[in-house]
Amino acid sequence: MLESLPSTKKTQPTSSHEPQAQPQVKSPVASFELRKNDKYYAWLFLGPSLLLLSIFVFYPMLRTLYLSLFLTDNFGEPTVFVGLQNYLHLLKSAPYLASLKATTTYVVGVASLTIVFGLLLAAMANQKLRGIEFFRTIFTATMGVSVSVSAIFWLFMFNPTIGVLNQVIMFFGHQPIAWLTTPGWAMVAVIVTSVWMHLGFTFLLFFGALQSVPKSLYDAADVAGASSRYQFWHITLPMISPTMFFVAVITLISAFKSFGLIDLMTAGGPTNATNLLVYRIYKDAFMNGNYAQASTESIILAIIIALITLIQFKLLAKRVNY
Amino acid sequence: MGIELQGITKTYDSKQAPVLSDINAEIQDGELFVIVGPSGCGKSTLLRMIAGIIPISAGVLKINGQVMNGVSPKDRNLSMVFQSYALYPFLTVADNVAFGLKARKMAPAEIEQRVNDALSMVDLTEYRDRKPRALSGGQRQRVALARAIASDSKICLMDEPLSNLDAQLRVQMRAEIRELQRKLNLTLIYVTHDQTEAMTMADHVMVLHDQQVQQIASPLTIYNQPANSFVAQFFGTPQINLLTANTAGTQASPRLTMTNELQLDLDKPLAAGTYTVGIRPNALSCRPVADDDGNATVINVETLGDQTIIEAVLDDDTEVRIVEAGQVHVALAQRVLVTALGPAFIFDETDTLIAEKRGLQDARVVAVN
Numbered sequence: 026m027l028e029s030l031p032s033t034k035k036t037q038p039t040s041s042h043e044p045q046a047q048p049q050v051k052s053p054v055a056s057f058e059l060r061k062n063d064k065y066y067a068w069l070f071l072g073p074s075l076l077l078l079s080i081f082v083f084y085p086m087l088r089t090l091y092l093s094l095f096l097t098d099n100f101g102e103p104t105v106f107v108g109l110q111n112y113l114h115l116l117k118s119a120p121y122l123a124s125l126k127a128t129t130t131y132v133v134g135v136a137s138l139t140i141v142f143g144l145l146l147a148a149m150a151n152q153k154l155r156g157i158e159f160f161r162t163i164f165t166a167t168m169g170v171s172v173s174v175s176a177i178f179w180l181f182m183f184n185p186t187i188g189v190l191n192q193v194i195m196f197f198g199h200q201p202i203a204w205l206t207t208p209g210w211a212m213v214a215v216i217v218t219s220v221w222m223h224l225g226f227t228f229l230l231f232f233g234a235l236q237s238v239p240k241s242l243y244d245a246a247d248v249a250g251a252s253s254r255y256q257f258w259h260i261t262l263p264m265i266s267p268t269m270f271f272v273a274v275i276t277l278i279s280a281f282k283s284f285g286l287i288d289l290m291t292a293g294g295p296t297n298a299t300n301l302l303v304y305r306i307y308k309d310a311f312m313n314g315n316y317a318q319a320s321t322e323s324i325i326l327a328i329i330i331a332l333i334t335l336i337q338f339k340l341l342a343k344r345v346n347y
Numbered sequence: 348m349g350i351e352l353q354g355i356t357k358t359y360d361s362k363q364a365p366v367l368s369d370i371n372a373e374i375q376d377g378e379l380f381v382i383v384g385p386s387g388c389g390k391s392t393l394l395r396m397i398a399g400i401i402p403i404s405a406g407v408l409k410i411n412g413q414v415m416n417g418v419s420p421k422d423r424n425l426s427m428v429f430q431s432y433a434l435y436p437f438l439t440v441a442d443n444v445a446f447g448l449k450a451r452k453m454a455p456a457e458i459e460q461r462v463n464d465a466l467s468m469v470d471l472t473e474y475r476d477r478k479p480r481a482l483s484g485g486q487r488q489r490v491a492l493a494r495a496i497a498s499d500s501k502i503c504l505m506d507e508p509l510s511n512l513d514a515q516l517r518v519q520m521r522a523e524i525r526e527l528q529r530k531l532n533l534t535l536i537y538v539t540h541d542q543t544e545a546m547t548m549a550d551h552v553m554v555l556h557d558q559q560v561q562q563i564a565s566p567l568t569i570y571n572q573p574a575n576s577f578v579a580q581f582f583g584t585p586q587i588n589l590l591t592a593n594t595a596g597t598q599a600s601p602r603l604t605m606t607n608e609l610q611l612d613l614d615k616p617l618a619a620g621t622y623t624v625g626i627r628p629n630a631l632s633c634r635p636v637a638d639d640d641g642n643a644t645v646i647n648v649e650t651l652g653d654q655t656i657i658e659a660v661l662d663d664d665t666e667v668r669i670v671e672a673g674q675v676h677v678a679l680a681q682r683v684l685v686t687a688l689g690p691a692f693i694f695d696e697t698d699t700l701i702a703e704k705r706g707l708q709d710a711r712v713v714a715v716n
Contacts, residue, residue: 244400245433249447249498250421259450263437 092320101316111321120297121305121322127212128281128301134216135223135280140272142220143227148261150228151235161232167225176289179218180205183290208298211291215299219286223279227272234268235261270341274334281330302326349534350374350397350502354406357392365404366392368558374551376501379528379535383545384555385581390538393555394504397536399423410502421451425502426495430510432487434479441466441475444493465497468527485516492527502534509544521548542582546570554578571690575698579625585656588631588667592624592693606663609642609687617693617701625692628670633657633683641682643667648677659683 093111095103115121150161167175182188183204191201204214238261246256262269284303287293293300293308300308302322310319355370367389374380382390395401397408399420408415415423434443441462448458466472469489479487488508495503508524509517525548528535539545545552546566554561554569554577562574573579579587590609594617596602601616605624633643646666647658655675660666667685677683693702 239431239433241429241431241433242435244395244398245427245429245494246446246450247400247420248398248423248425248427248504249450249494251447251450255450259446260435263435266437 089320089323092317093324095317097316097320099314101310101314103317107317111317112325115318115321115325123297124300124302124305127297127299130212131216131219131283131299131301132277132280134212135219135283136273136276138216138220139223139227139276140269143224143231143272144265144269146224146228147231147235148257150232164228164232165225167222168229169225170222172222172285173289175222176218176286179214179221180290183214205291206295208295211295211299215283215286215290218290219280219283222286223276227276230268230272231265234265238264270337273341274337277333277337278330281326302329349376349378349411350536351409352393352397352406353409355393355396355403355408356405357389357396357401358404365558367396367555370406370555370560372553372560372563374534374536376534377532378550379525379533379537379548380551380553381537381539381545381549382553382555383539383542383581384561386540388555389558390540390555391506394506394536394538398425398427398504423502424500425504426498426500428491428495428503428505428508430507432479432491432508432511434487434490436479439476439478440471440482440490440493443479443490444497447494447498461497461499462493465493468496469493469523484512485520488512488520492524496527496531501532503528503536505535505537507539508537509539510541517544524548542584546582554581556581572700572703573625573692574700576623576625576692576694577698579692579694583627585628585668585670587625587627587692590624590626590665590667592622594619594622603693606661606665609661609685611687611691611693613702620696622696622701623694623698625694626667626687627690628656628668629672630688630690631667631669631685632671632688633659633669633677633685635677636682636684638682641684643683643685645677645679645681645683648679650674657683659685661685 092101092103094106094108096105096107096111098104146164150157150164170178182190185191185201185203185206188204190204195201202210204210242260242264243256246260251259282303283301284307287299287301287304288307291299293304303326306319306322306326309315309322350373352370352372352374355367356365357367358365370393372380382393384390392401396403399415399418403416410423410425435446438446444462444465445458448461453461462475463472466475469492471486471489471493474482474486479490482490488511491508495505505524509520512520521544524535524537527533537544537548549566551563552566552569553563554574556577562569562578564572564574569578570582573582576589580589590605592603592605592611594601595604595610596613598616601613603611603613603617603622603624605611611624633645635641643659643661645657645659649656652674654673655671655677657669657671657675657677658666659669669685690703692700695701
């Protein structure tokens with residue numbers, strides 16, 4: 026964090042340095058040519074990425090915004106301009122609000138559990154124990170598993186008859202749970218799966234953060250008389266708070282965008298209990314053919330994510346930086 | 348009562364040799380005890396064992412007569428200053444100083460009082476609300492000192508506290524730490540690799556090398572009577588000249604021949620054999636002579652203003668360093684006559700000091716050409 030300061034300072038002198046550098050160029054014509062060339066090269070370098078971004082990001086974004094102000098036909102073509110009617114309609118619709126609520130439960134659950142367990146694993150892996158390298162590797166392993174593979178893998182685990190979870194539950198004499206077909210449990214199941222998938226990367230970030238806390242801080246605290254619990258709350262947490270902030274932001278955004286997992290495990294069911302916003306957009310657009318509503322939902326989702334990220338930055342950034 | 352080290356040994360891996368073996372010392376209350384040695388000699392390890400940060404493999408550590416092996420660091424009632432200062436970057440200066448006091452759940456009023464006292468003692472009162480990153484290296488060092496002061500422990504351990512400061516600041520902080528130690532009557536154990544710090548600050552110095560104590564004595568004793576050639580080499584700049592010498596002369600007038608060029612008259616005969624003679628650079632002298640005369644050739648001259656360091660090769664290829672006071676003008680490749688004035692130290696084949704010749708003008712230590 027400290028390193029970022031000088032680098033931003035550095036960029037200023039170079040930009041203000043340009044006019045001073047001019048006198049070194051002997052003729053004014055040469056300097057003009059240099060500038061013209063500079064511009065030419067700038068566009069040359071920017072061109073490819075601008076082109077790609079325009080086609081795949083900017084145009085769809087604007088088109089979505091445009092469609093959200095219209096009614097559309099079955100082919101996604103705008104028919105009647107309705108202004109903000111789509112938005113007003115959505116925000117009053119009970120299924121949409123239910124979906125919003127489910128998404129909140131899911132996102133908060135995933136982000137908080139990922140942080141807690143990621144930190145727990147990292148703290149365990151940070152111990153100096155024999156063979157700990159093995160666990161350090163294993164804990165990051167979920168990074169290498171694709172969404173579809175892990176969804177199917179967890180589908181097997183949650184399987185009501187042959188799934189290992191119910192086997193364990195029945196072994197202890199309890200009734201098996203219909204994991205993916207009971208509304209409450211289905212949410213639990215997708216949260217667990219999502220947390221498991223996020224855990225590898227989160228662990229890696231936290232582990233790196235823990236490793237970079239200077240050992241001498243703990244030595245000093247030992248001598249000063251701080252218990253290890255006190256050290257965790259008053260040294261470890263403040264020291265890794267920038268990482269925690271980063272993890273919170275990316276996990277939250279990533280959780281909002283969960284699609285493959287829902288599609289493969291519950292398809293939004295049962296009774297829309299896991300019909301998260303992104304999945305709802307997909308269903309409205311490509312199954313119900315209601316492109317206008319899907320566009321409206323997309324815009325709302327984008328606004329929600331932007332707002333939450335902004336609030337996170339405002340709130341946490343103050344406490345996090347040292 | 349002080350601190351007693353009895354046969355302290357540290358082994359990290361039972362298959363490997365210990366990093367410290369059989370360290371014995373007694374540190375008196377209220378003294379500044381310096382542990383000095385080259386890097387990797389285990390001096391920080393020893394300090395950390397005293398602090399309780401790492402366990403003692405064998406031996407007994409007593410503080411005020413009580414055995415401290417296995418006692419947790421916080422119950423040893425000592426403070427410690429780290430080489431990196433170990434300041435908490437997210438806390439202000441005042442909170443850094445208060446950290447240990449808060450951890451021990453001291454009353455807020457008492458904490459406030461101690462923090463204020465400690466900060467004023469190191470002249471940091473006006474910086475109390477700053478974060479460490481907004482302080483200079485010397486100020487950070489002072490925060491670390493203030494933290495040690497605030498703990499009110501009578502024993503303070505310092506692990507190379509000045510090695511991250513520039514040369515001038517180091518000289519200043521050296522004096523300040525010494526003053527603080529006297530004022531608070533601290534028992535201060537100070538680890539350093541810098542022989543100047545050891546010489547200027549210590550009441551007693553422990554020289555560590557090769558996992559073992561080489562010598563424990565007052566700074567001047569170490570300089571004047573180094574227990575072995577390592578200690579002789581470690582103290583004093585430029586380094587002492589160590590010359591191999593053989594017994595020669597007669598029973599009536601015994602002498603050591605260092606080279607063909609330099610010989611040393613002895614008071615009483617030594618057992619025949621090979622010895623090492625140490626002569627400090629300022630106990631050698633040289634004067635320019637004609638090209639076909641003298642016993643050495645100058646190969647390097649460093650002029651420091653108040654003294655001149657001359658490196659010369661004796662005619663049998665032994666290199667010696669000579670320090671002349673003031674500004675001496677000697678050219679490279681100049682032929683010189685090197686003479687020895689004393690004192691000289693004589694080490695036997697087990698590298699133990701067996702005799703030393705005192706007095707700068709000792710007539711018996713002469714160059715024989």
